[in-house]
Amino acid sequence: xxxxxxLIEDVGLREGVKRLTEDKIEQVVQTVLxxxxxxxxxxxxxxxMRCGLCSEACHFYLSHDGDPSYSPVGKVQQTxxxxxxxxxxxxxxxxxxxxxxxYTECNLCRRCVHFCPVGIDTGYIMSTVRRICHKLGVTPxxxxxxxxxxxxxxxxxxxxxxxxxDSLQWQEDEAREEFPxxxxxxxxEGADIYYSVIAPEPKFRTxxxxxxxxxxxxxxxxxxxxxxxxxxxxxxxxxxxDFEMMGRLKRKHFESAQKLKVKRIVMGxxxxxxxxxxxxxxxxxxxxxYPVPVIHxxxxxxxxxxxxKIKLAKKYxxxxxxxxxxxxxxxxxxxxxxxxxxxFLVDGPIIETASNREHNICCTAGGGVINCGPxxxxxxxxxxxxxAEELRATGVKTIVAPCHNCHGGLEDTVHRYKxxxxxxxxxxxxxxxxxxPS
Amino acid sequence: MHEIYNLVTGPLAWxxxxxxxxxxxxxxxxxxxxxxKKDAPSLAYxxxxxxxxxxxxxxxxxxxxxxxxxxxxxxxxxxFHICLVVAPIFLLAHVALWDQFFGITYPxxxxxxxxxxxxxxxxxxxxxxxxxIFQKEVRYxxxxxxxLILVIAVLPFATGLLAYYQLGNYQVMxxxxxxxxxxMLAAIPFTRLSxxxxxxxxxxxxGSEFGGVRxxxxx
Ligand code: SF4
Ligand code: SF4
Numbered sequence: 001x002x003x004x005x006x007l008i009e010d011v012g013l014r015e016g017v018k019r020l021t022e023d024k025i026e027q028v029v030q031t032v033l034x035x036x037x038x039x040x041x042x043x044x045x046x047x048x049m050r051c052g053l054c055s056e057a058c059h060f061y062l063s064h065d066g067d068p069s070y071s072p073v074g075k076v077q078q079t080x081x082x083x084x085x086x087x088x089x090x091x092x093x094x095x096x097x098x099x100x101x102x103y104t105e106c107n108l109c110r111r112c113v114h115f116c117p118v119g120i121d122t123g124y125i126m127s128t129v130r131r132i133c134h135k136l137g138v139t140p141x142x143x144x145x146x147x148x149x150x151x152x153x154x155x156x157x158x159x160x161x162x163x164x165x166d167s168l169q170w171q172e173d174e175a176r177e178e179f180p181x182x183x184x185x186x187x188x189e190g191a192d193i194y195y196s197v198i199a200p201e202p203k204f205r206t207x208x209x210x211x212x213x214x215x216x217x218x219x220x221x222x223x224x225x226x227x228x229x230x231x232x233x234x235x236x237x238x239x240x241x242d243f244e245m246m247g248r249l250k251r252k253h254f255e256s257a258q259k260l261k262v263k264r265i266v267m268g269x270x271x272x273x274x275x276x277x278x279x280x281x282x283x284x285x286x287x288x289x290y291p292v293p294v295i296h297x298x299x300x301x302x303x304x305x306x307x308x309k310i311k312l313a314k315k316y317x318x319x320x321x322x323x324x325x326x327x328x329x330x331x332x333x334x335x336x337x338x339x340x341x342x343x344f345l346v347d348g349p350i351i352e353t354a355s356n357r358e359h360n361i362c363c364t365a366g367g368g369v370i371n372c373g374p375x376x377x378x379x380x381x382x383x384x385x386x387x388a389e390e391l392r393a394t395g396v397k398t399i400v401a402p403c404h405n406c407h408g409g410l411e412d413t414v415h416r417y418k419x420x421x422x423x424x425x426x427x428x429x430x431x432x433x434x435x436x437p438s
Numbered sequence: 439m440h441e442i443y444n445l446v447t448g449p450l451a452w453x454x455x456x457x458x459x460x461x462x463x464x465x466x467x468x469x470x471x472x473x474x475k476k477d478a479p480s481l482a483y484x485x486x487x488x489x490x491x492x493x494x495x496x497x498x499x500x501x502x503x504x505x506x507x508x509x510x511x512x513x514x515x516x517x518f519h520i521c522l523v524v525a526p527i528f529l530l531a532h533v534a535l536w537d538q539f540f541g542i543t544y545p546x547x548x549x550x551x552x553x554x555x556x557x558x559x560x561x562x563x564x565x566x567x568x569x570x571i572f573q574k575e576v577r578y579x580x581x582x583x584x585x586l587i588l589v590i591a592v593l594p595f596a597t598g599l600l601a602y603y604q605l606g607n608y609q610v611m612x613x614x615x616x617x618x619x620x621x622m623l624a625a626i627p628f629t630r631l632s633x634x635x636x637x638x639x640x641x642x643x644x645g646s647e648f649g650g651v652r653x654x655x656x657x
Contacts, residue, residue: 001578038476039469043640047633050584052569052576056507061575068578077579113656115504117496117515118637119644279651283479333653358654359503 002069003078003097010375012141013099017092020136025095028135029088037128044120045084048073054122057115059361060105063385072112072122075101079129099138102129104376105383108239108367109326114359127241134241142373146236151245154252155232157199165227167202171209179437182217187260188224194262195225196253198234198270198404211431212268218434219309230256233267235276239368243284250281257292264293266300269425271327271366271403279331296328298402301426302337305344311435318348321394323410324360325403333358342400345429353390361387363401365409381416384409388417399423439609446616454620461627462635469636485646492645493638495657502657510565518562522591525555526619553602556595563592587630593618
């Protein structure tokens with residue numbers, strides 16, 4: 001039982017460990033432990049009672065028939081506990097397994113926090129393990145590629161500057177056929193809203209930009225999108241452990257909004273980007289709170305609804321179930337607003353999954369796990385069995401999931417477990433049901 | 439035997455209390471300095487309100503999701519901790535000692551009650567031990583430290599019971615009882631028993647993060 005029995009070949013991890021020696025590992029581990037961690041990690045590792053109460057929390061554990069090596073504390077036991085005990089003097093092979101656990105077997109979803117009486121945050125411990133892996137140069141190839149893209153272009157998908165503005169103009173053009181007079185205003189100084197997205201949107205989910213523009217247009221919003229880098233609010237560097245780059249991304253994003261003197265930033269339906277903004281990235285650059293107000297689409301749409309700015313031509317046929325993305329629900333308490341909005345949009349009840357709201361089970365894609373790519377896809381889907389079972393039990397056909405990562409993950413889960421369900425963004429539903437010019 | 443009894447109730451008792459008190463203050467102080475130096479991004483979010491909210495909610499049995507999913511552990515953990523703290527403080531024989539040595543007196547619990555409480559502590563330890571042996575997710579992560587603190591915790595209570603019922607040699611039992619109690623006290627700051635000192639802070643921190651930053655409950 002344990003990571004040794006389930007190692008998966010990944011060129012990023014393999015090439016990374018080839019360059020390591022025990023001396024080098026020891027030195028890097030010590031640098032991180034002495035330089036970056038403090039009382040928090042010390043207390044966590046000392047007072048974890050090894051009671052195993054957190055096991056039941058983790059979908060990886062639940063989906064693997066209670067294999068203890070997948071429990072939160074079981075994963076700490078195989079990673080950080082060993083580093084601390086051996087003071088960082090471990091073998092390159094150990095690092096391989098440790099990286100695989102930290103990057104692909106924990107979504108940093110923090111469900112385990114609801115189970116630990118002494119208040120241990122396993123997500124933080126796993127993030128710290130990832131930080132060490134990053135500094136050792138041992139990261140899965142696919143997610144590292146997105147991190148490289150961030151460093152080179154300030155977006156996650158190698159989108160070039162002209163491609164970005166081209167995509168926006170293309171979507172504007174398309175949308176003007178349906179909504180004459182619609183604009184996607186670029187670089188509008190002093191706008192109420194700065195709308196930021198993640199790079200996969202211009203890359204292969206352009207309909208999301210189209211829909212957002214349609215909704216902004218219908219609501220009569222004073223909004224803008226930036227033409228220069230900073231428009232991508234996503235942050236894979238946060239998940240690889242490249243915190244320096246995470247900090248640069250945050251600065252870029254906020255500076256771009258400040259340059260345009262906007263009143264606030266509205267983020268698309270992304271979970272992890274939101275986490276990066278209010279929880280992790282801001283701290284790295286020593287901002288207690290972000291310098292420009294930021295709200296997530298859930299809250300933004302909810303506001304529009306309250307102000308009567310979403311006019312529906314019809315309601316979406318229910319019943320539906322709601323998937324609560326960790327980073328905006330357990331991460332920001334948006335569950336009730338989400339439900340109010342869904343009740344407004346949908347004709348029919350919300351059938352809840354057994355674990356819902358802040359107690360939700362993660363989609364198993366989050367925390368950068370889906371971004372580790374094809375080598376780890378099957379493992380990820382094995383881990384989502386618990387989620388699939390809860391979804392199946394609802395008996396409905398539609399899952400509302402306001403997060404890109406959850407979307408990607410749930411699509412795979414629905415496919416693997418033959419759930420016969422489809423997954424909708426809030427924007428999909430609003431766009432589909434709103435009043436349109438005939 | 440008399441000398442040994444005098445030793446354990448005299449110098450060793452002072453030593454144990456000394457290690458416990460000075461050691462605890464020392465550990466807390468060092469941890470605080472470390473937190474000040476290294477954990478500013480965490481300390482910045484500490485809040486009294488959310489800390490208390492979290493502590494109170496976790497102190498209600500079956501309130502937190504974790505407690506609800508582990509009913510046996512909930513009962514065992516609550517019973518264990520309450521009895522472990524209350525029984526020794528309000529035990530007739532202990533209060534008598536406070537009176538004898540320092541002239542301090544305060545109300546005591548009925549001996550039958552403290553007797554049952556002591557048995558509860560021992561029974562809970564047996565449950566904890568059984569989990570470590572038979573439950574695979576617990577066995578997987580159990581190590582020397584975990585067994586050590588379990589033994590340290592159970593000994594004063596087990597020997598206390600044996601002495602009370604005069605099973606075995608009373609003199610020997612009572613000395614062992616006092617000695618194991620002293621070991622437990624002295625071990626608190628330097629073993630995993632230190633969760634007694636630190637968990638209030640880790641709990642508060644989690645409560646502050648979840649309440650203040652994430653705006654959800656952490657239970
Ligand atoms: S953070 Fe989520 S995925 Fe990671 S150990 Fe905890 S419950 Fe499991
Ligand atoms: S519930 Fe908390 S104390 Fe118990 S094993 Fe898990 S992390 Fe450790």
